[in-house]
Amino acid sequence: MYLTKCAVCATELGLTLGKKCGRCSTRYCGQACQEQHWKDGGHDKLCKKIKKAGGAEQYNANEKYAEAVAVAAEACADDTKGQTCYICMEAVHSRTREGLVRGCACGDRDGVASGRTGIAHVSCLAEQAKILVAEAEENNLEYKVKSRRWERWHTCSLCEQEYHGVVKCALGWACWKTYLGRPEMNETRGMAMNLLGRGLFAAEHHADALSVSEAELSWLRRRGASVNDILIVQSNIANTYAYLGRHEHALQLKRDVYSGRLRLNGEKHEDTLLEANNYSTALTRLDRFEEARSLLRKIIPIARRVLGESSDLTIRMRANYAIALYRNDSATLDDLREAVTTIEDTERIARRVFGGAHPIVSNIEACLRDGRLALRRLRLRETVRGDVSALRDLMAAMPPPGSA
Known part of the structure; x- marks a missing residue:
């Protein structure tokens, strides 16, 4: 990974903390780790090679x-x-x-x-x-x-x-x-x-990706970078948080980045639409399905109009919308039918645009399987519920035992 940690104990050093080997610039948190690396870590043999x-x-x-x-x-x-x-x-x-x-x-x-x-x-x-x-x-x-x-x-x-x-x-x-x-x-x-x-x-080396992105953000701030460049890296960090299971941190940062994009670019800009989709994904991961669905219903028509049906962002938005529908425990049969129909249409477009081996297509295929399964399960529950209700009505209409 990008070298921001002590070579011995892996203490995070950022870009400026700790000390370096005078010959090859290998980084350490302090004198003790540097001496240990030289004596026991093999650095005495590697130092010249590294330099x-x-x-x-x-x-x-x-x-x-x-x-x-x-x-x-x-x-x-x-x-x-x-x-x-x-x-x-x-x-x-x-x-x-x-x-x-x-x-x-x-x-x-x-x-x-x-x-x-x-x-x-x-x-x-x-x-x-x-x-x-x-x-x-x-x-x-x-x-x-x-x-x-x-x-x-x-x-x-x-x-x-x-x-x-x-x-x-x-x-x-x-x-x-x-x-x-x-x-x-x-x-x-x-x-x-x-x-x-x-x-x-x-x-999927997410821990290393986070280390690099945090170093990049520090570099941008020292350089006096634009708001646009800062938002790009903050978005990358938020996505990495999510994959590391830090979902609350991801949600907060994604919400901030989306708000920043709205102020900087307006709701019709591609970068704003991208961050809106990222924010909806964070909401879904925390089971805030109604909020995610409401946001996606607002931005998907804009994405279709501005980017087109074949845009990878439009495709991912529609898949996320379907996920927000079928993962919701309160979903109705109409919600699940809409989810499956949406994913089926999205899968056809994605396959045409990216081919069958692309990760986006593989992810959408998995969503389609999950959506169809959720629909079958709810249909079965509704059928059973209907049969039980009908049986209860029939039993209620029957005369009591022993009556003539």
């Missing part, structure tokens, strides 16, 4: 990158078997010996027919992004062009869908190890930190 790699942060990033690439290649092995990288045209990378990955929507939609497989080596994708960003910086290209080129670090150039899961994590480490050596307040270094946090989150 040669560029210091503790660079050494750590290189090691974590190699691990993440191996994990991603193994996870994608079935999808990439017998394939070659669309960039270097090799199956096994000639220099790194790494395997192939596939973490986008290529091949799930029209990829087979068009030859767009999206299969590549992480190092090839990283090198491609690195070259494009370097050219933009060297030629002082305008901001929009730079931003578009930066997208190569997280978005497939073929299908234009973001990478996900362990592939996104590997690219996050690739990006961080590329730019971490820049000056502490350098913008590109901060963007790399953001991408690393998002990649760790995508691979």
Whole structure:
């Protein structure tokens, strides 16, 4: 992870606390841990190696990158078997010996027919992004062009869908190890930190993702960043809180971020709609279903109008709305029928947009199973209740025993 903890006892140091090894910059909470690491932790053997790699942060990033690439290649092995990288045209990378990955929507939609497989080596994708960003910086290209080129670090150039899961994590480490050596307040270094946090989150390394995002927030505040940039990172932190089970903290922060977006951008802006959806998710996780449903009924028509039916945000909003319906113990048959109909329609759209292997589609399929199960159970309860009521009415209408 991003180095914010003591190398021995894991005490949180933030960005400035503790002390560092004078040679390689490995961080410690104090003299005792530093001495213990040298005597018993093997640091005496690693210190020169770490310094040669560029210091503790660079050494750590290189090691974590190699691990993440191996994990991603193994996870994608079935999808990439017998394939070659669309960039270097090799199956096994000639220099790194790494395997192939596939973490986008290529091949799930029209990829087979068009030859767009999206299969590549992480190092090839990283090198491609690195070259494009370097050219933009060297030629002082305008901001929009730079931003578009930066997208190569997280978005497939073929299908234009973001990478996900362990592939996104590997690219996050690739990006961080590329730019971490820049000056502490350098913008590109901060963007790399953001991408690393998002990649760790995508691979479900939530504790590490939180550490990175909190470090990024501190960096932004010291840099005097805009309200927009602060809100982005606060949103990431709130989402991570939720996955760590800190739901009350997540709800409070998501509510604050949504309010901030309303003030900054207005209710029709995409960023505001995103935070409204995040807030609704936090409400649902705390079983505040009526509040979540009320909010989603307000924002879904806006999202459909502004973003369109095929937007991933619109799709996720509709899925969250269905969840708020079918998880509610007070749901009626009409509520559950609406939930199932909504998810069925959303699943068809999501499959067309992302392909069958995307996590969004998998999550919606799970919601559809849960929604249908909830509907069947309520129908059964209503049937049984009706049968019992009918039996009671019949028994009440029968004459008492022994009467003529």
